[in-house]
Amino acid sequence: MVRTGAVTATGNPEPAVRLTHLTKSFGPRRGIRGVDLEVNPHQVFGFLGPNGAGKSTTIRLMLGLYHPTSGTRQVLGLDPVRDHAELMRRVGYLPGELTLFGRLTGQEILDRFAHARAMTDLSTRRDLAQRFGAELDRPVRTLSKGNRQKIGLLLAFQHRPELLVLDEPTSGLDPLLQDEFAQLLEEVVAAGSTVFLSSHDLAEVQRVVHQLAIIREGQIVAADSVEGLRARAPRVIELLFPARPNPATYAALPGTELRATDSRRLVLAVTGPVTPVLAAAAKDGAEDIVARPADLDELFLTFYADKESSHDA
Amino acid sequence: MTLDVARLDLRTRRRMLIGCMLGIAAYAFLIVAIYPAFEGDASLNQMTQDNPTMAALFGATGSLTSTAGWLNANLYANFVPLIALLLTVGYGAGAIAGQDEDGSLGLTATLPLTRRALLLQKTVTLMALAVAVPAVTFLCLLAGPAFDLDPDWAGAVAVTATTCLLAWDLGLLALAIGAATGSRGIALGVATTVAAAGYLISSLAPAVHGVHAIRWASPFYWAVGGGQLTGAGPLWRDIAALVGLGILLDLAAMRAFERLDVH
Numbered sequence: 087m088v089r090t091g092a093v094t095a096t097g098n099p100e101p102a103v104r105l106t107h108l109t110k111s112f113g114p115r116r117g118i119r120g121v122d123l124e125v126n127p128h129q130v131f132g133f134l135g136p137n138g139a140g141k142s143t144t145i146r147l148m149l150g151l152y153h154p155t156s157g158t159r160q161v162l163g164l165d166p167v168r169d170h171a172e173l174m175r176r177v178g179y180l181p182g183e184l185t186l187f188g189r190l191t192g193q194e195i196l197d198r199f200a201h202a203r204a205m206t207d208l209s210t211r212r213d214l215a216q217r218f219g220a221e222l223d224r225p226v227r228t229l230s231k232g233n234r235q236k237i238g239l240l241l242a243f244q245h246r247p248e249l250l251v252l253d254e255p256t257s258g259l260d261p262l263l264q265d266e267f268a269q270l271l272e273e274v275v276a277a278g279s280t281v282f283l284s285s286h287d288l289a290e291v292q293r294v295v296h297q298l299a300i301i302r303e304g305q306i307v308a309a310d311s312v313e314g315l316r317a318r319a320p321r322v323i324e325l326l327f328p329a330r331p332n333p334a335t336y337a338a339l340p341g342t343e344l345r346a347t348d349s350r351r352l353v354l355a356v357t358g359p360v361t362p363v364l365a366a367a368a369k370d371g372a373e374d375i376v377a378r379p380a381d382l383d384e385l386f387l388t389f390y391a392d393k394e395s396s397h398d399a
Numbered sequence: 400m401t402l403d404v405a406r407l408d409l410r411t412r413r414r415m416l417i418g419c420m421l422g423i424a425a426y427a428f429l430i431v432a433i434y435p436a437f438e439g440d441a442s443l444n445q446m447t448q449d450n451p452t453m454a455a456l457f458g459a460t461g462s463l464t465s466t467a468g469w470l471n472a473n474l475y476a477n478f479v480p481l482i483a484l485l486l487t488v489g490y491g492a493g494a495i496a497g498q499d500e501d502g503s504l505g506l507t508a509t510l511p512l513t514r515r516a517l518l519l520q521k522t523v524t525l526m527a528l529a530v531a532v533p534a535v536t537f538l539c540l541l542a543g544p545a546f547d548l549d550p551d552w553a554g555a556v557a558v559t560a561t562t563c564l565l566a567w568d569l570g571l572l573a574l575a576i577g578a579a580t581g582s583r584g585i586a587l588g589v590a591t592t593v594a595a596a597g598y599l600i601s602s603l604a605p606a607v608h609g610v611h612a613i614r615w616a617s618p619f620y621w622a623v624g625g626g627q628l629t630g631a632g633p634l635w636r637d638i639a640a641l642v643g644l645g646i647l648l649d650l651a652a653m654r655a656f657e658r659l660d661v662h
């Protein structure tokens with residue numbers, strides 16, 4: 087058995103999750119295709135993509151809930167189907183569409199799951215319930231979405247798993263609890279766990295993740311560290327001119343995309359060196375410039391925009 | 400192995416289980432208690448003799464006023480299996496396919512259990528549900544001697560056991576279809592159709608020659624249609640047929656569940 091802290095023969099830490107050419111087909115345009123991913127241990131891995139991109143499908147394949155059409159997967163060094171019980175002992179999972187047992191109270195559900203996991207130490211659960219203000223004494227069907235989500239989080243975290251697989255975990259949580267959740271992730275990672283966090287909202291994850299991958303229409307379109315992606319992300323440059331500039335001149339520059347234009351103003355997204363933009367702006371006698379640092383949102387939106395344009399085509 | 404998933408499933412069906420048990424208890428006790436009023440009513444027997452096919456359709460054959468005839472016509476040929484099946488077929492269709500459709504199966508399928516162990520717990524739950532209604536009915540029969548109703552007790556035990564197995568089998572059929580298709584609706588539809596066809600075959604077999612030849616194809620025949628209440632046939636044969644069918648269905652369910660994509 088390989089633990090998350092294991093080291094390969096080359097000295098690199100064994101990935102907590104390794105997906106190789108993983109494909110799951112439900113139809114011509116559904117499922118995932120040739121997904122390759124490696125998740126480093128003791129980190130938070132952000133898995134981003136718009137709704138329906140294949141995030142939950144990938145997660146279900148990782149957990150052995152789905153059978154792949156082709157490709158291989160290894161999680162904590164184990165095969166998710168063959169070693170399912172052993173793997174699930176070490177994994178905490180929060181589904182994207184959490185359905186609890188409506189007539190039962192949160193306490194009953196948590197107790198039953200704790201017993202099924204042969205847990206004797208319930209201190210983590212008690213602490214988390216207090217920290218998140220979880221309501222455990224009412225039937226789940228009477229709780230709000232946010233309160234149900236808290237119970238889902240307790241189910242995932244209560245046995246202090248080595249790997250947490252969280253599908254849209256902050257859905258329904260208020261902003262204060264989202265901050266609390268971000269802090270919790272830092273704590274569990276510091277304690278040695280690995281977190282696989284899926285979301286459609288970059289703002290939610292970019293402050294907590296170390297690595298991230300973006301999936302679109304079932305394929306990974308970017309996978310890197312946050313710093314690496316930030317380096318590739320476009321900067322937004324806003325230029326003000328004394329007279330109307332020719333937008334086509336700027337749109338034709340390498341690594342430059344026209345975002346907005348009006349009578350005297352141009353908004354550009356620039357990836358790579360800014361020298362050509364500055365040279366063109368100087369030539370047109372630009373009066374003012376506002377530049378925003380590279381933002382992952384811009385990169386993320388670029389993928390969304392690509393999707394829209396491919397649909398338009 | 401702990402039985403936490405089985406207990407969880409039983410807990411979520413507690414109200415329905417209690418409701419069915421109370422309902423059948425009230426009905427069975429009433430049937431037992433009113434027996435003295437009908438025991439000497441020859442017109443009832445005349446009815447089954449005059450129109451045997453129609454009577455058979457409702458599970459009444461032979462003398463209606465004999466102890467066995469009364470219990471068979473009013474309990475074991477219809478209501479007891481019907482209520483027992485209501486519980487087991489409903490659970491069978493819901494235990495995998497229904498829970499997969501509503502999303503709760505994803506939580507239990509990520510507990511540290513193999514799919515076989517998970518299915519085994521569903522099978523155990525099904526067994527508990529299958530036993531409930533026939534067992535309560537049997538308990539009501541125990542009051543029989545106080546109302547001039549003194550059945551063949553070995554036969555009563557036998558029909559209780561075979562009715563449990565019948566409910567278990569058809570619940571397993573729903574479970575297997577649900578595991579194979581992931582659809583609660585298909586599982587319910589197929590299992591209900593098979594149950595209805597089985598009931599008709601077993602009920603009509605004594606009165607319709609063509610149906611008599613294929614009575615063995617109905618699980619109802621092995622449970623309540625072969626004179627189990629009077630000890631007419633060898634019990635081991637009925638038990639073996641029903642247990643064998645249950646094992647086959649359980650294996651089929653296991654195979655299907657291992658292939659199912661759980662949401």
